[in-house]
Amino acid sequence: MRNSRQGGQVRDLLPGTEPVRFVNEDGSPAARPEGYAEPPADRLREAYRRMVLGRRFDTQATALTRQGRLAVYPSAAGQEACQIGAVLALRDDDWLFPTYRDSMALVARGLDPVDLMALLRGTWHAGYDPHRTHTAPQCTPLATQTLHAVGLADAIRRRGEDRVVMAFIGDGGTSEGDFHEALNFAAVFHAPVVFFVQNNRFAISVPLEKQTAAEALAYKGIGYGIPSEQADGNDLVAVLSVLDHAVAHARGGHGPFLVEAHTYRIDAHTNADDATRYRDAAEVERWRAADPLARLEKYLGLTGQDIEADKAAAEEFAARFRAGMNDEPEVDPLELFAHVYAEPTRQLVAQRETLRAELAAQEA
Incomplete structure (x- = not known):
């Protein structure tokens, strides 16, 4: 494994030259990546169920925005493997520090979607209890949550607790000074934190190649002494396997780990954005063809009956979500x-x- 610092000697902090992949875009098995274990079939099946539910939640939230029920909604369509894989890699008592785009992950973690929407309705800072859910409020300022995550992770280390912290961040956030300060602090203090970069190729309208000259964002860990890895962010199996490894690394007392997942934001930045001004439609369609749900369906050999059952459960969830959003909150x-x-x-x-x-x- 290229993951650890032993006896003060760095074995190898560099990520692989290619993203870890278990499943090809057509759903066929890829060549087995060295050093990574495939998660059990029951975890993959549960991941698919949560991905279906997450996608339905995302489309419902987008519709509610168009109806004026939400002030704004940043869709995570196309990033389902990242959102759900990250949640499944954590225990319930581990901490998660999400960004504004990670509502799908919080739904997968079991938080009430109506509570989640308090921020986007403008009725409260966070509609859920961070202490009870071990989930920090969704963070709109770029990268500030990474420093918060490291601070909490350092407290966990000092207390000798068997927990880890995961901080979500987008590719644009890696250009912020807070991100680099967080990496440095985490490495120096050996904090049990996983930095999970969802590289969806655009910081609003700024493409990745105008954000960094690095070969990959995962290489940013090397300068701080943090081991890193790349994963195919549309391959749930790869995301979960790599994050399992990263979380085990942090939980085992080996300090922080950086994971970059290569994915794509199918929809616009938010409902207030016109993505056609800076993205080519053909590019979007290429990534749409790499649909993380379709890949996992084929890889697991799911039947039409299996798929329809999961979609039906997701529709019931969406109906409850809509009903809850019809209640006007009392605002003081x-x-x-x-x-x-x-x-x-x-x-x-x-x-x-x-x-x-x-x-x-x-x-x-």
């Missing part, structure tokens, strides 16, 4: 000031009272 504008400081400043008190007076005047 004064909550804006509730959790800014433990002891509100004079300026904050003044602002709160100004808003209180304005609201009272509107009701009069």
